[in-house]
Amino acid sequence: MNRFQQLVRWTYPRWVILMGIILAIGVMTFPIPQITDPQTRYITLDARQFEFAPHRIHINKGDRVIINFTASDVVHGFYLDGYGIQARVEPGVTKQIEFSAERTGKFRYRCSVSCGSLHPFMIGELVVGPNEPFWRAIALVIIGLFTLLTYRFLTKGTSYEYPTLGASPA
Amino acid sequence: MIKSQRINVFQYVPFLRGVLRSRLFQPVLTISTLFFFTLAIVTGLFGTPVGNRNFGIVFVWIVWWGLLIILLVPFLGRLWCAACPIPVPGEWLQRRGIINRRKGRLSTLRWKFPKRLRNMWLQNFGFLGVAIFSAIILTRPEVSAWLLLGFSLIGIILSILYENRVFCRYVCPVGGFIGLYSLMSPxxxxxxxxxxxxxxxxxxxxxxxxxxxxxxxxxxxxxxxxxxxxxxxxxxxxxxxxxxxxxxxxxxxxDLMVAKERRLDEAYKAFIMLACALLYSVVLLGPWGWLKQWANMDTLPHWLAYAGVFLLANLLLLPGLFTLTALLSQRLGRIQLPLRQLVTDYAYTLVPLGLTAWIAFSFSLVFTNGSYALGVLSDPFGWGWNLFGTTESTWMPFGSALIPFLQTGILTTGMLFAVNTAYKIAGQHTPNPRQALRGMLPVTGFIMSITFAFLWLYLG
Incomplete structure (x- = not known):
């Protein structure tokens, strides 16, 4: 076997990994077209110890969002991950928050004013569809898994070295 | 073969041997951490009851926890245990000294620790015992302080009764999972x-x-x-x-491939840690307020129901599903091994998955709440001090747009590592690679499902 054949033999199963990486990069960067027309969404969001109602909001990319933010018990806050929007509201007062949903994915809104023991865990979820990051992550997992299994299938004849002293097949 | 896969650090950093041989090495670490540990207890007991304004909560459950699970355990294994302040008073009592080696045997009552407890079961149940109160412990400075104080007292008592670090080896609920996850350490x-x-x-x-x-x-x-x-x-x-x-x-x-030392108590530790990471992600990071209230003991019946489901998921549901998976693997791969042994062996595939799941959980917890550390540094008791001029620093999540991507990356890495480990473990049970591949498929399905569950919780 000459050097070239040796190189081909060595690289052969590893091409699977390279293909997997290329496919993963493709999936992570492939542009997903907008399929819904932007709308204006009016949402009433109430904060109380230690939850938001509604606790999950679905909108679409490009939507104009107008949130009427209220508090039922004590002073609460609103901070939207990824968008950096902040607000503070006192009981009996309605605060209006407006923004355009330009980024897709799941973004947590949190209470930003210390409101009691579970304040750091007072969380709601805004899902801006299509939820690209989630579906890309799922695709990444499947591609990774498929690549690994294919690689293992192609190298199944390779003897496996037990890396630690004393370990042996049961 | 071992040497070809190992790099002796002393060969490249010779002075390190001198540092580690010095009797000052461990006391310098432990005295430093003991200072912060004592401060955490004192601030917990006497400081403000507002958790995110109290040093005891912020530095233990955000700063220390983040350092431990994101950096120390994955990269340095059990090094934290060398610095841990909890067993230190007991150890000093045993040794009747802090730095120098005193002659003679350790000063204890020389009781023998029961053989049936020389495993991880106490640590498993201890961790669960703490975990079902986690919503309270993580947010109430006083409760957190009493817990830390309690750990230290148990450490002292065990040091009086038994020689050596019986507390760390068999009792400490934190030490159990650090030990298991240190199998991953480089x-x-x-x-x-x-x-x-x-x-x-x-x-x-x-x-x-x-x-x-x-x-x-x-x-x-x-x-x-x-x-x-x-x-x-x-x-x-x-x-x-x-x-x-x-x-x-x-x-x-x-270490995951060391077949002869795999045990059911450690396997259960892997189940418990994975289930807890999943449940914590639901309860603490999820949007369901009623669940947080139940965990927070708003009423006793609610908390009892929560604790019951929590324990059931940890002790029966996840291990039960995994046992079914192992059974399927046994049939598909025609593996001639008792089911109990197979479950135990395959459970080690959950070590990389569990560790990365905890890291993903902690990214969210630590990056979001880490900025509280600045404020409590200047005002550890929440009494209005301003020692370093940072008391008025406002809460600001760090890298909130980046967290989902970090979580995706770390979870995918953990899943691939877990699946690869499953293949290697299956290969230890059968010399036929085709059978090994068939045998690992159900475990792969289990690992993938758990990964999808985490991804849905964080991104979906």
Whole structure:
């Protein structure tokens, strides 16, 4: 076997990994077209110890969002991950928050004013569809898994070295 | 073969051996952490009851936790155990000293720790016992302080009764999972040549000598093959007259393949840790307020229901599903191994998955709440002090747009590592690679489902 054949033999199963990486990069960067027309969404969001109602909001990319933010018990806050929007509201007062949903994915809104023991865990979820990051992550997992299994299938004849002293097949 | 996959750090950083052989090494670490530990207890007991304004909560459950699970355990294994302040007062009492090696045996009542408890079960149940109160412990400074104080008192009592670090080895709920996840660490304390230890007498690393104590973790370095029970206190490096104990760098997760030391108690630790990571992600990071209230003990019946489901999921549901998976694997791969052994072996695939799940959970917890640390640094009691001028710093999540991507990356890495481990473990059970591949498929399905569940919770 000459050097070239040796190189081909060595690289052969590893091409699977390279293909997997290329496919993963493709999936992570492939542009997903907008399929819904932007709308204006009016949402009433109430904060109380230690939850938001509604606790999950679905909108679409490009939507104009107008949130009427209220508090039922004590002073609460609103901070939207990824968008950096902040607000503070006192009981009996309605605060209006407006923004355009330009980024897709799941973004947590949190209470930003210390409101009691579970304040750091007072969380709601805004899902801006299509939820690209989630579906890309799922695709990444499947591609990774498929690549690994294919690689293992192609190298199944390779003897496996037990890396630690004393370990042996049961 | 071992040497080809290990890099002896002392060869490249010779002064490190001198540092680790110094009797000051561990006391410098422990005295530093003991200062912060004491401050955490005092601020917890006497400071503000507002958790995110109290040093005891912010520095223990955000700063320390983040450092531990994101950096220390994955990269340095059990090194935290060498610095941990909890067993330190008890150890000092045993040794009747802090730095120098005092002559004579350890000062204890010399009771024998029961054989049936020399495993991880106490740590498993201890962790669950703490976990079902986690919503309260993580947010109430006083409760958190009493818990830390309680750990320390148990450590002292056990040090009076038994020799060495019985608390760390068999009781500490934190030590259990650090031990399990340190199997993944790329750092190990090992002997260079096991033959030297086999023939050398006396065994200074066990009984101690004028320079060092015998291994406080009751481990013989000469036959040590896994990180789980090595507390990295470096006493063996000090004690070895042959300079045979070294620090190695090694491939990540090497210990997972040590077949002969796999045990059901450790397997259960892997189940419990994975289930807890999943449940914490639901309860603490999820949007369901009623669930948080139940965990927060708004009423006793609610909390009892929550605790019941929590325990059921940890002790029966996840292990039960995994047992079914192993059964399927046994049939598909035609593996001639008792089911219990197969479940135990395959459970080690959940170690990389569990560790990365905890890291993903902690990214969210630590990056979001880390900015509280600045405020409590200046005002640890929440009494209005301004020691370093940072009291008025406002809460601001760090990298909130980046967190989902970090979580995706770390979870995918953990899943692939877990699946690859499943293949290797299946390969230990059958010499036929095709059977190994078939055998690992159900476990792969289980691992993938758990990964999808985490991704849905964080991104979906």
């Amino acid at each position: 750092v190990e304390v090992r002997v260079q040549d096991p033959q030297v230890c086999a023939t050398h007498t006396p065994k200074d690393c066990i009984i101690g000598n004028e320079y060092a104590y015998g291994c406080p973790w009751m481990v013989f370095p000469g036959t040590l093959e896994r990180n789980t029970y090595c507390g990295m206190c470096m006493e063996c490096i000090k004690a070895c007259p042959k300079n045979n104990v070294v620090i190695n760098l090694r491939p990540v997760g090497s």
